[in-house]
Amino acid sequence: MEPRTSAEVGGMGHSLKRKEDPRFIRGKGTYVDDVQLPGMLYLDIVRSPHAHAKIVKIDSSKALAVPGVLAVITGQDLAKYNLHWMPTLMSDTQMVLPVEKVMYQAQEVAAVLATSRYAAADGAAVVEVEYDPLPVVVDPHKALEPGAPVLRTDKKDKKDNHIWHWEWGDRAATDRAIAEADVTVKQDIYIPRIHVASIETCGCIAHFDKVNDKLTVWMTTQAPHAIRTVFALVAGHVGLAEHKIRIISPDIGGGFGGKVPVYPGYVIAVAASVLTGKPVKWIEDRMENLQADSFARDYHITAELAAKKDGTLTALRIKTLADHGYADAAANPSKFPAGLFHVCTGSYDLKAAHVEVDGAYTNKPPGGIAYRCSFRVTEAVHTIERMADLMAHQLAMDPAEFRMKNFVKPEQFPYKSALGWEYDSGNYHGALQKAMDTIGYAELRREQVDKRRRGELMGIGISSFTEIVGAGPSKHFDILGLKMFDSCEMRIHPTGKAIARFGTKSQGQGHETTYAQILAEELGIPAKDIQVEEGDTDTAPYGLGTYASRSTPVAGAAAAMAARKIRDKARKIAAHLLEVAEEDLEWEPGKFSVKGAPGKSKTIQDIAFAAYTNHPQGMEAGLEAVSYYDPPNLTYPFGSYICVVDLDSGTGEVKVRRFVAIDDCGNIINPMIVQGQVHGGLTMGLAPALYEEISYDESGNVQGGSFIDYLLPTAVETPKWETGHTVTPSPHHPLGAKGVGESATVGAPAAIANAVVDAMWHLGVRHVDIPITPAKVWKLLREHGVTE
């Protein structure tokens, strides 16, 4: 799309340099740990070495003797205020600090309050806790077996570890279609527990001002307004009212979903500040971050896909066991316990589908949140894309040809999926064709044939994903009852410069730039003249925050709508100034002109000045608007990725040789930022595909709890991503945009896994679970007769 505005204005389609960058490249950002208040106290947390144990005794005497230590806070202390448990976003409960027992290794047991970071750590090291170990349940399958130890003994009448059962779709029609199919494939797929591992960990500074009864919390949160309301609802009984709570979400060093939940550390810091009247800082370290904060994924999936002999897909059936740890602390919209997993029919025109998910408690940290994806969409995409490849290979069809045959066709949009979603727009054939042309697909297949003759292992993997983002329409989407709209409030100053505030919160996505560009597009005010602010609940309009790629689809739309309200008023002022009727005016970005007399015009800056100096009689002064945007539908970004891998048959190493990503996120606001989002998303797709996993041994000891064994890709492992796009606007979004932050994380793992299996299909390999480590590949190769 050619930009409609000049480079000077910098509206949609311009690769504007980011407004955030001047402070970040100078080290002048303000992240939570950079805030230092006079008289600030520090919190350090004592954590459990056991995965499941009764707490017999907590002895704080040695800790209290450490110079600088002021207090040791235990569950008993919080129980006096009924703050030892807290609700999760999924209407479950989790402990802030335990009174009776611990439920996972690294769970918070007590907190030490001290005058310095070091004194707090010294104190935490000498809090003596006596435990009585209990049987540990690690495997969610075993958790649901009769006779398994019941973990949630806090819940009266709870007799097992089953959390909920959820199903969707037409079971009978699906069973029938699968029974009648010419060909079926069935596969167990495990999508392991992973962690977002943003480079900044989580933390806060809670400051309760006893004079004004006001609590200010600087915290690493992606959803400051929702947090404020949750605090008011949970702690209302101890005197915290919503107008006396201010949440400030400063610069955030990456979120990816991990900074949506409320963690116990935040609550303890708030309680400590309210009790002492002093600012209290809690900053978790990396091991606490990986071992105790919400995990993502952990889905044990069994999928069956059915097709006719000619390759036409007919039905999909999925059963899944979701390991939630000891509490369901997912961050899904309330009505969706398995998130939007039922977008699992993907890009294919399937007539029948049925999906069921059961949640189970285990002795692991509570979760699960998204890892840079919209509520279980990666799990859905990985499943359908692995299954599509399995079916194609089973039918001896080329995986690209197979996909082209089964894609929803462009003329079928808006398309109602078998599981009830209405896809807004798409051109799946176009994206895949472009990816194939870019990478030289036919030539690669020929190369693969040659290599196989020579015994070399090369694979080509495709992933043609459809996402579902921008939650969401208030009819179906809420979090704890709060509808999932989002907001923009814009005020234009007399000199034509402006400020705009939003209910979302950037964590690196570049909202200060992107939102300014949307407003520039709509009003013709240069983006550089528009200051964008987010993350302060005392000043920003209410919104549900930034996650699930919802900022552009929801708050970006609110920006457009607020700007259009301002334009409506500006038209009236322009008519007054030019002494013509409103109908006689025409708009082009930045000015109203009299039709047929282009010389007679007023710029938006002229109009802004008049709004404060010469506004029409009977009209209120000023030029501002607020919009709370309730999206009519979700948006459905899509894309096709093709990955080429070479396997080292000696070591089992997977080398990603090339990776082409064609994304379609509708109309693009800032091409540079969109490409950057795709680069980052691809790398967070590569990571779980090849490297990242948090697992547990049978005693519940965490493996992968530090950067020593939780492997983030470095610049050396990360391929040189090749990106491109097609543009299929969303028909219902005011800008035709769809959101892009997570597409690549959602789409990439399946392309890599499909490529690895493709490299070994002729040997008889049918599947490998991610992360595809050298050890797994080496073992598979040995099992299938490859000896070197």
Place this chain on the structure above:
Amino acid sequence: MRIQLSVNGEKHEADVEPRLLLVHLIREVLRLTGTHIGCDTTHCGACTILMDGRPVKSCTVFAVQANGRQLTTVEGLEQDGTLHPLQASFMSEHGLQCGYCTPGMLMTGVAFLQKNPRPSEDEIRAAISGNLCRCTGYVNIVKAVQHAAAVLQGGA
């Protein structure tokens, strides 16, 4: 223990506990908060600074080990209101998103370009492999280093 050191050309004296980490001296005593902390195990590189011109991870150096040394942090890169070419390149090439790893990346990159003014892409990738970034996928960080190399050579 009393220590003396120079940070970004300015002399400082401090009385520190022997166990105080250099990163905490820089951030909490000298209040230069551009140097960040991202892990406990010397993997992420967010705390990278230059000590006598060499990049070190300041979470793994004691403050007392910096006694008598010359340190440069991200705040010292801009000279007389002019950005270091690598800072300008990070902005022009979109080499940063959340900005948290950026100071460490910049310090590693600045030291690397002094040692290797005409690096290959593979050399750049190896040089920054001790600095983790979760946002950018490294592509544009590599481009920013290449761009800065060209500028420093007078080529762009």
